[in-house]
Amino acid sequence: MASKKKFYVVWEGRTPGVYSSWDTCKKNIEGFAAAKYKSFTSKAEADAAFKSHYSNHISAFSKGTKKTLKISHPPTHNPIRDSISVDAACSGNPGKMEYRGVDTTTKTELFIMGPYHDGTNNIGEFLAIVHALAYLKRCELPKKIIYSDSQIAIGWIKKKKCGTKLAETSRNAEIFDLIDRAENWLKNNSYSNPIYKWETEIWGENPADFGRK
Numbered sequence: 001m002a003s004k005k006k007f008y009v010v011w012e013g014r015t016p017g018v019y020s021s022w023d024t025c026k027k028n029i030e031g032f033a034a035a036k037y038k039s040f041t042s043k044a045e046a047d048a049a050f051k052s053h054y055s056n057h058i059s060a061f062s063k064g065t066k067k068t069l070k071i072s073h074p075p076t077h078n079p080i081r082d083s084i085s086v087d088a089a090c091s092g093n094p095g096k097m098e099y100r101g102v103d104t105t106t107k108t109e110l111f112i113m114g115p116y117h118d119g120t121n122n123i124g125e126f127l128a129i130v131h132a133l134a135y136l137k138r139c140e141l142p143k144k145i146i147y148s149d150s151q152i153a154i155g156w157i158k159k160k161k162c163g164t165k166l167a168e169t170s171r172n173a174e175i176f177d178l179i180d181r182a183e184n185w186l187k188n189n190s191y192s193n194p195i196y197k198w199e200t201e202i203w204g205e206n207p208a209d210f211g212r213k
Contacts, residue, residue, distance in 0.1 A: 007046035009057075012036040018046045031201065079203055081105040083145035084132050087208035088124025094166060097121065097175070099128035101135065102208045104147060111135060118172035123179065125153035126162050128208075130182040133191050142192045149198040149206045157195060160186040 008025035010016050013035045019025040020043075029035035038057055040046040049057050081104055088099040098114025111131055114124070125148055132146045148154055156163050161183060168176045198206045205211075 004041055006039045006041060007043050008037060008039050009046050009050045010035070010037045011050070011053075016050075018043070018050050031199070079104060079147060079198070080145050083147055084110065084136070085147040085198060085206050085208040086125070086128035086132050087149065087206045087210065088121050088128055089210035090119060090121040090124060094118040094120050094172065097124045098210070099124040099131070100208055100210075101128060101132045104207050107207050113178075116172065116175045116178075118166075118169060119175045120164060120166055122150055122152050122156075123162060123164050123166065123175060125150035126156050126164075127178055127182055129153055129157050129195060130185055133193060134185055134189075136193055137189065137191060144193055146193055146195045147198040147206065148195065149200050151197055154195055154197060157186065 005020075006022070008019045008022060010019065010025060010028050013028040013032050015028050017028075019028070022039075025037060029037050038049070040049060083104040084101050085104045086099065086101045088097060090097040096115040096117060097119025098112065098116070100112035101110045102108060103110060113127070113131065129146060129148050136142070136144050136146070152163075162179045164179075166172070200206065
C-alpha cells in the first residue's frame with residue numbers, strides 16, 4: 001500500500017512556507033537553530049496551519065510524531081548572551097595554535113593561551129572548552145553557557161578524551177602536556193555548564209574569533 005502524501009509546514013526555518021516533499025522541507029530546517037515544523041496529511045490543513053501560530057499545532061514535549069519539532073540547542077533563534085564563547089586559531093595544520101575565551105556580549109577577553117608550536121585547530125578548541133569549564137568552576141558559575149564552533153571538540157569533551165591523531169614531537173610536547181592536564185581535569189571534576197555549538201551560518205562569527213581568516 002502506497003504511503004499517504006504529506007505536506008510540511010515550516011513556521012521557523014531558512015524559508016518558512018508549505019512544502020510538498022520532505023527533502024525540500026529538510027533543506028529549510030537542517031542546521032537551523034530552533035526550527036519549527038510539522039507534517040500534515042492535506043494541503044488545505046497545512047495551509048491553514050501555516051497561517052496560525054506554531055504553538056497551536058506543536059509542543060516541545062509532544063510525543064509520537066517523528067517529524068514534529070526539533071529544537072537545536074539552545075532553544076532560541078539567538079545566542080544566549082550571558083555566556084562564554086571560545087575559539088582557537090591555527091596557522092597551518094599543524095601550525096602555531098592559540099585559543100581564547102571571551103564574554104559573548106562584551107567580547108571582553110577572559111583568557112588567552114599560546115601560541116604553541118605544531119598544534120591543530122580542534123586541539124585548541126578542546127583545550128579552550130576545558131579552560132572555560134575550569135574558569136567557570138573557579139568563579140562558581142555552574143550554569144553559565146559555553147559556546148564553541150567546533151562540533152568535533154564538543155564531542156571530545158563528552159568523551160573526556162582528546163581524539164586527535166596528531167603525533168607528539170619535541171616541538172609540540174607542551175601541547176600534549178596541556179591535553180593530558182585537560183583530560184585529567186575532565187575525569188576528576190564534575191560540571192553542569194551547558195556546552196552549545198555556535199551556529200556561525202546563522203549568527204555570524206564566534207565572538208572569540210581571532211579574525212585571521
